[in-house]
Structure formats: structure tokens, C-alpha cells
Amino acid sequence: MKIETPVLVVGGGPVGLALALELGWRGVECLLVDELEREGYKTHPRANLVNSRTMEFCRRWGIAERVKEVGTPRDYPHTAMYVTSLRGHLIARIDRPQHGGDKAIAFTPEPPQRCNQIWFDPVLRERAEGFPSVTLHYRWRLDSFTQDEKSVTSSVTDAATGESHTIRSAYLAACCGGRSPIRRILGIDRNEGEALGTPVSIYFRARNLWDYHDKGKGVLHFIVGPTGVWATLNSLNGGDLWRVTLHGGAKEHAAPESIDHKDVLTRIVGTEFPYELIAISPWVRRKLVTADYRHARVFLAGDCAHQNTPTGGYGMNTGIGDAVDLGWKLAAALSGWAGPKLLDSYDAERRPVALRNVDEATRNFQLRSFAPIPDLVGATPAGEAARKRLGEEIAKSTSRELLSDGIAMGYRYDGSPIVCPDGSEPPALSVTEYVQSSFPGARAPHALLADGRSTLDLFGRAYVMLRLGPDAPEVTPLEKAAQLRGVPLEIAAIDEPTVCSAYERTLVLVRPDGHVAWRGEVLPADSSRITAQVTGGL
Numbered sequence: 264m265k266i267e268t269p270v271l272v273v274g275g276g277p278v279g280l281a282l283a284l285e286l287g288w289r290g291v292e293c294l295l296v297d298e299l300e301r302e303g304y305k306t307h308p309r310a311n312l313v314n315s316r317t318m319e320f321c322r323r324w325g326i327a328e329r330v331k332e333v334g335t336p337r338d339y340p341h342t343a344m345y346v347t348s349l350r351g352h353l354i355a356r357i358d359r360p361q362h363g364g365d366k367a368i369a370f371t372p373e374p375p376q377r378c379n380q381i382w383f384d385p386v387l388r389e390r391a392e393g394f395p396s397v398t399l400h401y402r403w404r405l406d407s408f409t410q411d412e413k414s415v416t417s418s419v420t421d422a423a424t425g426e427s428h429t430i431r432s433a434y435l436a437a438c439c440g441g442r443s444p445i446r447r448i449l450g451i452d453r454n455e456g457e458a459l460g461t462p463v464s465i466y467f468r469a470r471n472l473w474d475y476h477d478k479g480k481g482v483l484h485f486i487v488g489p490t491g492v493w494a495t496l497n498s499l500n501g502g503d504l505w506r507v508t509l510h511g512g513a514k515e516h517a518a519p520e521s522i523d524h525k526d527v528l529t530r531i532v533g534t535e536f537p538y539e540l541i542a543i544s545p546w547v548r549r550k551l552v553t554a555d556y557r558h559a560r561v562f563l564a565g566d567c568a569h570q571n572t573p574t575g576g577y578g579m580n581t582g583i584g585d586a587v588d589l590g591w592k593l594a595a596a597l598s599g600w601a602g603p604k605l606l607d608s609y610d611a612e613r614r615p616v617a618l619r620n621v622d623e624a625t626r627n628f629q630l631r632s633f634a635p636i637p638d639l640v641g642a643t644p645a646g647e648a649a650r651k652r653l654g655e656e657i658a659k660s661t662s663r664e665l666l667s668d669g670i671a672m673g674y675r676y677d678g679s680p681i682v683c684p685d686g687s688e689p690p691a692l693s694v695t696e697y698v699q700s701s702f703p704g705a706r707a708p709h710a711l712l713a714d715g716r717s718t719l720d721l722f723g724r725a726y727v728m729l730r731l732g733p734d735a736p737e738v739t740p741l742e743k744a745a746q747l748r749g750v751p752l753e754i755a756a757i758d759e760p761t762v763c764s765a766y767e768r769t770l771v772l773v774r775p776d777g778h779v780a781w782r783g784e785v786l787p788a789d790s791s792r793i794t795a796q797v798t799g800g801l
């Protein structure tokens with residue numbers, strides 16, 4: 264069979280699904296293939312944390328409420344604790360009332376939500392396949408591809424029938440994860456990054472586990488020994504499903520089957536308890552950012568482009584950010600209004616975000632080990648003092664892994680060729696703190712509108728020029744310049760003090776992905792330069 268599609272998406276993990284969804288939401292035709300019939304990693308539950316930025320994208324796609332429904336219940340605490348065992352000594356406890364729950368957060372309408380990929384990926388899939396322009400084919404494996412100036416020609420095998428298909432597309436999005444065949448075909452697989460460890464996940468079911476200890480409910484339990492955190496216990500659903508990550512993992516155990524899971528789980532809780540083992544899975548903790556996200560008509564996204572240790576919960580969220588950035592740009596290129604540099608800006612904008620997040624995740628991982636503290640687990644005054652010292656240290660430095668709003672929300676596209684700098688001083692970047700700003704390249708601020716919507720609800724389909732305050736000038740020259748290039752532009756006049764103060768300027772131009780493209784008090788003499796630059800035409 265010969266198939267033609269504007270965009271071939273290879274990989275139906277969360278990133279490929281998010282890209283298909285973003286394209287479908289924009290009415291762009293695409294075909295997604297995945298070699299497996301898989302939904303949400305049923306035997307190896309991976310990502311739990313859907314951060315606020317990803318939840319904001321879900322809000323735009325109309326699935327935020329669904330993710331909340333299938334995720335961890337809102338009243339389950341997002342508490343993290345460091346303990347010698349769950350019945351042992353408490354070293355540090357970090358409550359995160361701003362995660363989950365119903366407490367409003369000033370800078371976002373969408374708090375972070377825990378929703379494991381077991382349930383999150385199917386929500387993405389269901390929404391993506393609801394768009395008439397999106398086709399998903401599972402058990403279709405990409406074997407090879409070639410590209411020329413006009414298109415990419417891919418060879419795909421249908422595992423169910425053994426049939427081969429040729430797919431011709433304008434673009435190919437490689438969302439095929441860490442073991443990507445596309446990196447190999449492109450000849451860029453020599454850099455496999457750095458392996459930071461070989462952990463093992465133990466996935467099990469246990470009802471009311473919190474009844475077997477005195478530390479209360481939590482989502483993350485770091486089990487600490489004299490030389491560092493040796494295991495992490497994660498709640499997957501705020502109920503009966505749990506995953507332990509054994510940090511030493513595969514290095515210490517010749518084969519996963521040889522792991523005495525009963526002994527490990529008893530040591531973690533501090534007592535025996537009834538449980539049902541579901542699966543044991545070894546995996547590799549990697550640090551990798553590929554050198555180029557764009558290879559002519561082929562674009563790398565998600566784990567195919569970058570991999571980090573899950574310490575912090577950045578991998579999937581960073582990948583979904585890639586999908587959103589790439590999605591509107593591919594839509595623009597296919598609609599004919601993209602300038603020649605728009606697609607190049609994907610690498611310029613997203614690669615620096617991955618470099619920052621991968622480094623931060625590695626730093627978090629390195630803090631899991633420390634110089635030996637022999638007294639740590641003892642019920643002695645020396646042990647007490649050692650735990651107090653360590654607890655203080657954790658509160659100071661390690662907790663930044665757990666409170667990383669600056670990573671989730673604060674990334675900016677400084678230096679992007681499609682962002683117009685305004686000469687002002689860039690606000691400081693922080694890992695933990697996120698301060699909203701309309702600085703060019705930043706995520707446009709959230710503020711509540713008088714009608715109860717968020718300013719974020721104004722963005723997505725087109726560029727939006729916000730005219731803020733009672734005296735905001737007309738922007739007719741910009742409208743004409745956009746019309747001339749066929750660029751979708753909407754104008755929103757808002758005279759509400761909280762919105763005006765959040766946006767800092769009288770005119771702010773926001774891109775379809777919700778990032779600020781330009782800001783000022785008045786339009787420059789030649790507005791066409793703005794439209795040219797923000798669409799990659801300068």
C-alpha cells in the first residue's frame with residue numbers, strides 16, 4: 264500500500280500522541296504509527312507527574328478534567344518523605360499543598376496532577392483519535408526512510424499481517440523514544456549519552472499500605488541508608504498501586520528474577536504486609552541531549568531527542584513541550600505562512616530547555632548519595648543528631664527536586680530567532696520559583712479575566728495581540744501586515760487591572776503556543792518586521 268500524509272509521527276508514547284493531538288486540534292492531517300499495541304506502560308509504570316505546564320496544554324486540548332478524573336484523587340496528599348523505613352525514623356517531610364488538591368495557584372489555572380502514564384497515555388490517545396484528521400496505526404513498525412528536498416519516504420511493516428507499506432510525508436516526527444531506530448538511520452546514534460545507573464522497578468498492589476506504618480499518606484517515600492537513598496516508593500494512584508525503584512538495581516542483582524522482593528518491601532516498610540507482585544523491570548538511567556533536533560524534514564522529539572533520570576519528573580513533560588512547539592510550527596509550514604526559519608527555531612527553542620532539565624535531573628540524582636553517615640539509622644543520640652542535620656540539608660537543597668515550578672513553567676526561549684527582544688533585562692531564571700513575566704520568549708502570564716476564564720484560554724489558534732488598558736493604541740498596521748502574509752492574528756482588547764499588571768506592557772503579542780513573541784508600548788514604524796520575525800521570515 265502507498266500512503267500519503269503531511270506528517271508521519273513515529274511513536275505512540277505520550278510525546279507522539281501529544282503531537283498527533285496538537286496537529287489534530289489544529290485540523291492538520293497526520294498518521295501516527297507505533298510498533299506495539301501499547302497503552303501507558305502497563306507492566307512498567309513510568310511518569311507519574313503531569314506538571315502544570317502540561318496540564319495547561321491538556322486544558323487547551325479539552326482533556327484536563329479527564330486527566331484529573333483518572334489521576335490520583337484530589338484529596339490525596341502530594342507529601343514527600345525521607346525515612347529510614349516507613350516504620351523507622353523520619354528524616355524530612357516535605358508537604359506540597361500547592362500540588363494536587365483544590366488550592367488555587369496564583370500563576371496557573373492548572374495545578375500539577377499526578378496521573379501515571381498507565382492512565383494518562385490512553386487519555387491522550389482517545390482525544391487524538393477523536394480528530395478526523397488523525398489516524399493511529401498500532402503494530403506498524405517503521406523500518407527505514409529516505410528523504411529528498413520535497414518529502415520523506417518511509418517503509419513500514421504491519422506486524423499483524425506482515426505487509427509492507429510505503430508512506431510519503433512532507434515531514435517525519437521521530438517520537439520513538441530512547442531506543443529510536445531513527446537516530447540509527449540518521450547515523451547519530453553513536454552518542455548514547457551517559458548511563459547514570461541501572462535501577463530496577465518493582466510494581467505491586469497493596470491495599471491501605473499506610474495502615475502498616477505511622478508516617479501517614481504520601482506520594483514519594485525516599486528510603487535512606489547510611490550512604491544515601493537506596494530505594495524510592497511511589498504511590499501510583501493514591502490507592503493500592505505502588506512502584507519501588509531500587510537504585511542499585513541491576514548492578515547488585517544479576518537478574519531481576521533474583522531479587523528477593525519480599526525482603527526488599529519488608530525492609531522499606533519495616534514490617535511484612537500483604538501485597539501482590541505485578542512486575543519487576545530493569546531499566547537504564549540516562550543523560551543525553553542529541554546534537555540536532557532537526558535533520559532536514561525529520562524532527563526529533565521527546566526521549567528520542569533527550570533523556571534524563573526521572574529524579575524530578577521532567578522527561579515526559581519536557582517531551583510534551585517539544586510536541587507543542589513543533590506542532591504549531593509544522594501546521595504553519597503546511598498552511599504556507601511559515602517563514603524559512605520557523606522550523607529551524609524548533610531546535611533553537613527546545614534544545615536549551617532539554618539541556619537545562621537534563622542537568623537539573625542529574626544534579627537531583629547525584630544528591631541521592633552522600634558521604635557515609637554511620638550513625639544514621641541508630642536509635643541513639645548520635646543517630647538523632649545525624650538525622651536532624653541531614654533533614655536540614657534536605658530541606659535546603661534536595662527539596663528543590665520536589666518544588667521545581669521554575670523548571671515546569673519558567674523556561675524561556677531567549678535568543679530564539681522568532682522572538683523579538685525588547686532590550687529589557689531578562690528576569691532571573693530559578694529552578695524552584697516561577698515568577699510570571701511577559702518578557703519576550705516567556706510563557707504568557709495567567710490572570711483571571713472578569714468572565715472567569717484564564718488569559719491562557721485566549722491563546723492557541725492564532726497569534727493574539729493583547730491591547731491592554733484604556734489607552735492601548737490601535738494595531739491596524741500589524742493586522743494588515745499579518746493579513747498580507749496570511750498569518751492568523753486575533754486582537755483582544757482588555758481593560759482589567761490584574762491582567763494589565765501581569766502583562767507589564769500596553770501591547771503584548773502572544774504566539775499560538777502561548778509564549779510571548781513581542782511586547783511594547785506602541786508598534787514600531789514598520790509592523791511588517793514584527794510579523795516577519797515572529798513567523799521565521801526575517
Ligand SMILES: Cc1cc2nc3c(=O)[nH]c(=O)nc-3n(C[C@H](O)[C@H](O)[C@H](O)COP(=O)(O)OP(=O)(O)OC[C@H]3O[C@@H](n4cnc5c(N)ncnc54)[C@H](O)[C@@H]3O)c2cc1C
Nearest residue numbers: 274276278298310311312405439440565566576578579580
Ligand atoms: C521509572 C520512570 C519514571 C518516570 N517518571 C517520570 C515523571 O514522573 N515525569 C516525567 O515527565 N517523566 C517521567 N519519566 C520519563 C517518561 O516516561 C519518558 O520521558 C516518556 O515516556 C517519553 O515519551 P516518548 O513518547 O518520547 O517515548 P516513549 O514513551 O519511549 O515512546 C516511544 C514509542 O515509540 C515506539 N517505537 C519505537 N520504535 C518504533 C518503530 N521503529 N516504529 C514504530 N514505533 C516505534 C515505541 O513502541 C514507543 O511506544 C519516567 C521514566 C521512568 C523510566
